Amino acid sequence: MVLELKSKIAIIGAGPAGCTCAYYLQNEFEVTLFDIASPLRTILPTGGGRCNLAYGEYDFRELVKNYPRGEKFLYSVFSRFSTADTISLFDEIGVDTYMQDDFRIFPTSNSSADVRNKFLDALKQVRFIKEKVLRVDRVNYLFKVVTDMASYNFDKIVIATGGHASYNLIKYLGHKIVDPVPALVALKTNEDFSSVAGVALKSVRAEFGSKKSLVGDILFTHKGVSGPLIYKISSLMAKEAFPYNIYIDFVGDIDFQDVLNKNSHKDIKNILAEFIPKSFAEFVLTKLHIAMDLKGHKINAQIRDKILNQLQNYQVQVVAPVKDGEVVTCGGVSLDEINPKTLESKLQQGIYFCGEVLDIDGFCGGFNLQNCWSTGYIAAKGVMQS
Ligand SMILES: Cc1cc2nc3c(=O)[nH]c(=O)nc-3n(C[C@H](O)[C@H](O)[C@H](O)COP(=O)(O)OP(=O)(O)OC[C@H]3O[C@@H](n4cnc5c(N)ncnc54)[C@H](O)[C@@H]3O)c2cc1C
Numbered sequence: 001m002v003l004e005l006k007s008k009i010a011i012i013g014a015g016p017a018g019c020t021c022a023y024y025l026q027n028e029f030e031v032t033l034f035d036i037a038s039p040l041r042t043i044l045p046t047g048g049g050r051c052n053l054a055y056g057e058y059d060f061r062e063l064v065k066n067y068p069r070g071e072k073f074l075y076s077v078f079s080r081f082s083t084a085d086t087i088s089l090f091d092e093i094g095v096d097t098y099m100q101d102d103f104r105i106f107p108t109s110n111s112s113a114d115v116r117n118k119f120l121d122a123l124k125q126v127r128f129i130k131e132k133v134l135r136v137d138r139v140n141y142l143f144k145v146v147t148d149m150a151s152y153n154f155d156k157i158v159i160a161t162g163g164h165a166s167y168n169l170i171k172y173l174g175h176k177i178v179d180p181v182p183a184l185v186a187l188k189t190n191e192d193f194s195s196v197a198g199v200a201l202k203s204v205r206a207e208f209g210s211k212k213s214l215v216g217d218i219l220f221t222h223k224g225v226s227g228p229l230i231y232k233i234s235s236l237m238a239k240e241a242f243p244y245n246i247y248i249d250f251v252g253d254i255d256f257q258d259v260l261n262k263n264s265h266k267d268i269k270n271i272l273a274e275f276i277p278k279s280f281a282e283f284v285l286t287k288l289h290i291a292m293d294l295k296g297h298k299i300n301a302q303i304r305d306k307i308l309n310q311l312q313n314y315q316v317q318v319v320a321p322v323k324d325g326e327v328v329t330c331g332g333v334s335l336d337e338i339n340p341k342t343l344e345s346k347l348q349q350g351i352y353f354c355g356e357v358l359d360i361d362g363f364c365g366g367f368n369l370q371n372c373w374s375t376g377y378i379a380a381k382g383v384m385q386s
Pocket of ligand 1: 012034036042043048052131132160162163166327355357366368372
């Protein structure tokens with residue numbers, strides 16, 4: 001009888017990307033997943049505990065447009081594994097999914113913990129080692145994985161260490177790291193909005209950067225601004241220097257003089273409350289030193305224009321991202337050094353990368369996890385092909 005020895009593969013990082021890669025490799029190889037902590041714990045906070053695992057865009061040419069970094073690179077990746085494949089993957093491991101009206105896809109259980117349990121159940125053939133990987137050395141045709149406890153030999157290595165972690169071990173392999181900065185993050189402002197913290201405004205238009213414009217929902221916080229609109233701006237401006245300005249139009253085109261004429265005996269704070277939340281109207285009036293009970297007919301052209309300017313062109317100066325609040329890292333392993341068809345390093349044959357460790361990041365909506373499922377799969381295929 002001839003015993004065929006399976007090749008040994010080490011995957012460093014048991015987040016969504018590493019676990020996906022392990023799932024597709026486990027039947028053909030001897031797979032070991034290293035993680036400093038419990039596997040797939042990083043999925044628990046996703047989608048506010050509900051795990052927004054994908055976005056309902058089934059045309060990969062459109063899907064790639066949601067990645068400020070990595071759009072071109074993902075074209076080839078998503079042409080082979082995108083939204084429909086993600087749904088099939090979850091179906092296979094017993095996670096039913098549904099799509100919300102806003103196209104975001106969640107597990108029917110609405111539970112990240114459920115997704116994690118089912119995923120881990122599906123990794124029956126994988127060996128988990130809870131140790132920190134310090135470095136990877138090439139020894140002849142093998143790789144030695146050195147951890148804080150021991151060292152182990154493998155035929156191939158997949159690196160899936162996520163954002164903002166373990167870049168030293170990657171640099172040690174000769175790879176370039178594009179400077180990591182936070183994206184999808186709330187923003188600190190020079191103006192103090194704490195008196196209106198918690199106030200949200202829907203569908204406002206923001207202008208920022210060089211003629212960029214977006215419509216979305218904003219939330220004031222104790223530190224500055226947040227909400228879907230701000231997250232998207234933080235992503236598009238991730239590489240820009242602070243401070244920068246965002247100009248917000250809260251009300252759109254209105255004939256404010258006509259509004260004042262029709263409400264000539266009303267207090268200005270109540271007139272404004274037709275367009276913006278009352279507490280924010282009071283905040284704006286306080287800032288402009290205008291009495292809350294000033295009647296519509298008492299408002300002259302100068303005061304009118306001062307108010308209108310705040311409603312249509314409110315300048316928010318952003319000074320920094322809110323510390324430790326980022327959802328995703330912009331930056332990571334330079335894509336120039338990775339083959340998009342296999343996710344193998346162009347510098348180190350036998351080493352592959354997947355997930356957020358790559359210089360890829362998407363908007364909110366399930367795009368970052370989609371990157372993990374897709375690149376995890378392609379890295380597995382890359383390992384199988386070579
Ligand atoms: C609060 C929050 C909510 C989010 N919600 C969503 C969402 O709803 N939808 C979405 O698409 N995206 C969401 N994201 C983003 C998404 O979670 C990440 O993009 C995704 O987890 C990245 O997966 P990854 O496998 O590449 O890396 P990670 O999940 O970061 O996993 C990397 C793993 O590697 C391990 N590791 C690192 N270095 C070493 C080492 N040297 N040795 C051993 N182990 C190591 C880490 O312990 C970690 O477990 C959210 C992120 C946050 C923070």
